[in-house]
Amino acid sequence: MSDEATIATPSPAPPAPTGPPPKVTNRGRAAAPAASANSETSDIPEYEYFIQPGPRGYPPLTEYLDISEVDMMKRPDESNKIAHHTALYHSDYLIVRRGQEFQVMITFSRPYKPAEDKFALEFVIGSSPQFSKGTYVPVFPTKQRQTTWEGRITNTSDNVVTMAITPAANCIVGKYQMYVAVVTPYGIRRTRKESTRDMYILFNPWVAEDAVFLDDETERQECVMTEMGIIYHGAYDDIAERDWNYGQFNYGILDSCLYIMDRAEMPITNRGDPIKIARVASAMLDSRDDEGVLVGNWTGDYTYGVAPTSWTGSTDILLTYNSSKMPVCYAQCWVYAAVFNTFLRCLGIPSRVVTNYYSAHDNDGNLKTDIIMDENGRIDRNRTRDSIWNYHCWNECYMSRPDLPPGFGGWQVVDATPQETSDGMYRCGPASVQAIKHGQICFPFDAAFVFAEINSDVVFHSRRKDGTMEPVRVNRTHVGRLVLTKSPGDVTRRNITDQYKFAEGSTEERTVLEKAEEYGCKREKSSPPTADVDVILPNLEISVGDNFELNVEFINKSDERRTVDAYISGSVVYYTGVASTEFLFLTPRVAIEPKMSESGVRHGNEENVYIRMEGPGMMEPKSRYYRLVMGGSSLTWTEYFTPQRAGTSRVIATLDCPALRQVQGQASVTISP
Secondary structure, X not given: OOOOOOOOOOOOOOOOOOOOOOOOOOOOOOOOOOOOOOOOXXXXXXXXXXXXXXXXXXXXXXXXXXXXXXXXXXXXXXXXXXXXXXXXXXOOOEEXXXXXXXXXXXXXXXXXXXXXXXXXXXXXXXXXXXXXHOOEEEEOOOOOOOOOOEEEEEEEEOOEEEEEEXXXXXXXXXXXXXXXXXXXXXXXXXXXXXXXXXXXXXXXXXXXXXXOOXXXXXXXXXXHHOOEEEEEEEEOOEEXXXXXXXXXXXXXXXXXXXHHHHHOOOOHHHXXXXXXXXXXXXXXXXXXXXXXXXXXXXXXXXXXXXXXXXXOEXXXXXXXXXXHOOOEEEEOXXXXXXXXXXXHHHHOOOEEEEEEEEXXXXXXXXXXXXXXXXXXXXXXXXXXXOEEEEEEEEEEEEEOOOOOOOOOOEEEEEEOOOOOEEOOEEOEEEEEHHHHXXXXXXXXXXXXXXXXXXXXXXXXXXXXXXXXXXXXXXXXXXXXXXXXXXXXXXXXXXXXXXXXXXXXXXXXXXHHHHHHHHOOOOOOOOOOOOOOEEEEOOOOOOOOOOOEEEEEEEEEOOOOOEEEEOOXXXXXXXXXXXXXXXXXXXXXXXXXXXXXXXXXXXXXXXXXXXXXXXXXXXXXXXXXXXXXXXXXXXXXXXXXXXXXXXXXXXXEEEEEEOOEEEEEEEEEEEXXX
16 A cells, blocks of 8 residues: 555546536646645545456455444534534534644454554545645554554554544644545455545644644634624724634534635635634625625614624524525625634634724725715715724734744634725735734735724825815724733723734834834825814713704814804714715804803604524524514513523623614623533
């Protein structure tokens, strides 16, 4: 048995071409298309003879060592899953992490004789396994014959041999088939293909040789093993939280994550590289140009799907996509980030959801968010292409960056929300957080775009009738006010703004901005004179359906009387900064005495109900629909469930309807063994 042997079978002559011409690819002179589906497997022959058949056919191999049984040691309470931190996966298959030893038990037809018997374990992934591609890997039990994966016998007892296997720390991540092959003088005899010997190999943040190694156990537990997360939203001065069940260990989620890579036609050989996987997934989590997982919707009309505010976790979304093969409706930034987080954690890549408050969406690749106003001071929505989101959620994933200079590994920004194209597709990252902080925006991928999201100047331009524009105000500190993520091992928030930028106004910040300009990012150089009249708008807490009062205060800081022609607009605005409905428009003239203030008062005016709940390790996602829930009434929903494991968890619930969004609650539950 050769560790580089491949099996070739004759094939009939191809039929004459019919139908449309073949799809043009970029594989150049490749002899065959690259394997790109983990779900497609190859049939390895049970018998592989070294000799030609005689008059009576091939000789029988029954007198030689035979395989009676293979125990994958795959139960959650056995050593493999416990040592590999995979016991929580709701799966009947063996799941291990690369770069770390696991064991299988093989029962032969008689006691194993090392001096006479030769056998190997063969691991196969994809439809065209090849040793040179890492998709066919033989593992031998002797030190004299080792491949990229190490093997050794740890125990023998009668007919049973326990063999330990250590996959390479950079091997392909995905679903493998395992065979036991025995060598005889006449040929190789293998176990038949059986799904019970299928197994999954994941990334391993516990092993230093793996590209996703994270040398902090508290962070590993949070960013790989934690199922229940907190996502921050709201506003910089009014931070809100929403619970989310990532559900990375739930039944079917691992297969759903592998299907995402299959759907992207990602070559199997690239699936050991976390950089490539994160970049592919960044595109595939959105459906804009590749029929990916989620359909974005910021219109407020969710008739043909689930409102983004109604989701409680990722499980329903990923399972629906895997079963229907169709994008799931609907998502906004926190849903994209949450589902992306599930994908990354499920595969073993440490990840977390991050929220940036006052996040700039720059359409023209500079460091300016340009707000265009007409001569009356009204924002020109048709000409204003840039926007500032109240908040924006993205992901960070932890990995080395051998494609960058030393020091730029670690946390990397990836973003699945479709904003701008990158290399022809809607995707973003991975971009090194260190590179963003230090202004190295030339580094791949999309560092300049992320840099602008947290460092843009907000420039207000007055547009004259002849089309010329003049900057009238520049705010250099509004964007990227606060960057938050969940604290590891706790339910509190963690301020990580200093990981993205130096303090506003510091020498370091000025140096970084100058470096970014060297790479082509243009900043606003003008400094319009500071106005001597300030406008103060209050923060109001208003219940749905209530009238409210708006007091606008003008403060004259000069020593002279000022007359202000004001423009006051009230609009329903999405968190992305896009205006929906304008409900108030006033152009008052206000006279203000020196060092004085004036206030104006204005009065204004401002069900199908879906309820969802779920809990990691306790309850699969459940939902109910109510045609009408009366105001001030109470609602009781009783659901029975069987917990999957003991411990402390949380049940989360959302109530969502067109008239009321962002209603949720949670309760902690302790389950006794």
